[in-house]
Structures are given as structure tokens and as C-alpha cells.
Amino acid sequence: MDIEQVYKDYHDKVLNYIRSKVGNPEDAEDICSDVFLKVQKKLMDYDEEKASVSTWVYTIARNAVIDHYRTRRVAEEIPEELASDDEVDNELLNKETLSELAEALKKLSEEEREVIILHYYEGLSLKDIEQRTGLSYGQVKLRHNSALKELKKLFSGETAKGTFRIV
Amino acid sequence: MADNIGNKIRKLFDFQRFEKEPGLQDVIEDSLNNVAGVRRLTETELENAAGGVRIGNDMNNVGKAQTGVGTISNKRKCECGGDIRLLSGGRGVCVNCNKTFYDL
Numbered sequence: 131m132d133i134e135q136v137y138k139d140y141h142d143k144v145l146n147y148i149r150s151k152v153g154n155p156e157d158a159e160d161i162c163s164d165v166f167l168k169v170q171k172k173l174m175d176y177d178e179e180k181a182s183v184s185t186w187v188y189t190i191a192r193n194a195v196i197d198h199y200r201t202r203r204v205a206e207e208i209p210e211e212l213a214s215d216d217e218v219d220n221e222l223l224n225k226e227t228l229s230e231l232a233e234a235l236k237k238l239s240e241e242e243r244e245v246i247i248l249h250y251y252e253g254l255s256l257k258d259i260e261q262r263t264g265l266s267y268g269q270v271k272l273r274h275n276s277a278l279k280e281l282k283k284l285f286s287g288e289t290a291k292g293t294f295r296i297v
Numbered sequence: 298m299a300d301n302i303g304n305k306i307r308k309l310f311d312f313q314r315f316e317k318e319p320g321l322q323d324v325i326e327d328s329l330n331n332v333a334g335v336r337r338l339t340e341t342e343l344e345n346a347a348g349g350v351r352i353g354n355d356m357n358n359v360g361k362a363q364t365g366v367g368t369i370s371n372k373r374k375c376e377c378g379g380d381i382r383l384l385s386g387g388r389g390v391c392v393n394c395n396k397t398f399y400d401l
Contacts, residue, residue: 147315188315211311222305228318231309235324240331240384247328250303251310263332264397282302 133170136183141166144191151195151209161198165191185223210253234284242277245270334382334390334397370401 144165148158168190176186192212199208235243248254248262256274260267313321370381370389379393381401389398 143315143317150314184316185312188312191315192311211307219308222308223312225316225318227309228313228316228321231306231313232318232321232324235321235328240328243324244328244332246306247325248332250307251313251325252329278302278306281306285302 131173131176131183133166133173136169136173136187137166140184140187144187147188147191148195151212152198157198157202161194162191165194168194182224184225188223230285234281237284238277238280239273241265242273242280245273246277246281249274331384331390334392373398373401 145162152158248259259270368383375391377394379391381389383389389401
């Protein structure tokens with residue numbers, strides 16, 4: 131694996147990802163450059179048995195964004211999805227699990243799917259979802275809880291490939 | 298328990314912002330478009346845009362579901378003149394002005 135190929139394959143993904151997290155486009159470019167400097171430094175230590183290249187590069191990018199929030203005096207709070215101190219779970223983060231999530235979401239009702247995507251992908255609070263959808267707060271909360279319950283069942287079920295590992 | 302699955306889904310969605318797995322991206326965009334009341338045009342509709350909107354393969358099939366586009370009500374239109382896209386539970390949304398209907 132060489133740095134040029136990694137840069138070619140992942141530069142746009144990394145930059146778009148960072149732009150989705152960081153408001154200032156110049157900061158995003160700087161952080162992206164830092165990411166590939168780190169990728170270059172750590173390339174010799176990369177172990178394909180521990181994680182796919184995609185997951186590895188994503189982890190470096192994610193940590194670079196977290197460092198940006200922690201070391202710079204920025205007014206905005208670190209995004210919730212990055213606030214956890216949990217290590218990135220290499221087993222969880224792969225294309226197959228994303229496909230499985232897509233299939234599981236399709237099995238929810240349309241309203242449950244909307245609440246899950248608005249809350250966990252768009253980052254809206256349940257209160258914001260109430261305003262966005264015109265549903266009552268109680269209805270939003272009910273759909274949120276029932277969707278999570280259903281997703282937990284779907285993800286702990288058996289598939290042709292074997293048991294999902296998300297839970 | 299619910300928090301654990303919620304956190305995992307949050308992490309997966311964050312990874313999706315990076316990876317953009319196509320199947321999941323379609324599900325996300327369809328859902329967000331649905332909330333916004335935006336109707337995604339199928340290729341058939343785009344092809345027929347000049348001659349008016351053709352729903353499905355048969356002009357008589359208004360009301361039948363199509364891939365990528367919600368069912369359009371054949372019984373009512375919005376006061377603004379826009380089509381109403383049917384949602385579940387007797388709800389619908391105007392594709393033009395985003396007004397939500399609860400009594401369909």
C-alpha cells in the first residue's frame with residue numbers, strides 16, 4: 131500500500147467528512163492535510179488484520195477532528211457523535227455493517243425511520259424533530275423508542291451470513 | 298440497552314458520512330426528502346416533464362406506488378395546486394408547499 135494510492139482513494143472522502151464536522155473550510159483543509167501527514171507516518175505500522183484501510187483512515191480523520199475541537203479555542207461544542215471517549219470499534223465500522231443498517235432501517239415504518247435518521251444522522255434533538263415533522267413530542271419519543279427496540283431486535287437476529295455483531 | 302444501540306447507530310452514521318455506502322445513502326436521502334416533502338423524480342417523469350407528468354407506465358395508474366417516489370393521491374390536490382404525496386397513517390404532504398394533511 132503506498133501513500134499516493136491512499137491519498138488518491140481517500141482524499142475526497144476525508145475532506146468531505148471533515149467539512150461536515152468543521153464549519154470553517156480553511157480549517158477543514160488544514161485538518162485534511164494533517165490527516166494525510168499522519169497516514170504517511172503511520173503507514174508502516176498499518177495492520178490490515180486489525181482494520182480495513184477505510185476504517186483506519188476514518189479513525190485518523192475522526193481523531194484529527196476531535197483534536198481540533200479540543201486544542202483550538204472554538205466556541206461550538208464538539209459534535210455529539212465524536213464526544214464519546216469510546217475507541218473506534220473496527221469490527222463495527224465496515225461497509226457490510228452499513229449495508230446491514232440500511233436493510234434494518236428499511237424494515238422500520240416510514241415514521242420510525244425518519245425519527246432515527248433525523249436524530250442520529252442529522253443530529254436533531256427530539257424536540258427539534260417535533261417542530262420539523264409537526265408530530266407531538268410524545269409521538270416522536272414513542273417512535274424513537276419503538277424504532278430502537280426494533281433495530282436492536284433486527285441487529286441481534288440471524289442472517290444468511292451469521293449473527294450481526296452490532297449488539 | 299436502548300442507549301447502547303443508539304450510540305452504535307450514531308457511530309455507524311458518523312462512519313457513513315465518511316464511507317457513503319450507496320445503499321444506506323439512498324435510505325437516508327429518501328427519508329430526508331420525505332420529511333422535506335420533496336418528491337424525487339424518476340427517470341420516466343423527467344423524460345415526460347415537457348408533456349406533463351406521467352405517473353408510472355400508464356397514465357391511468359395514478360395512485361400506484363413507484364420506485365423512488367411516494368404514491369401521489371388521485372383524490373385530492375393541495376389548495377396551492379400541488380400534488381399530495383401519501384404517507385402512512387392517513388397523512389400526506391404537498392410536494393409544492395410542504396403542507397401536511399392528516400385526514401386522507
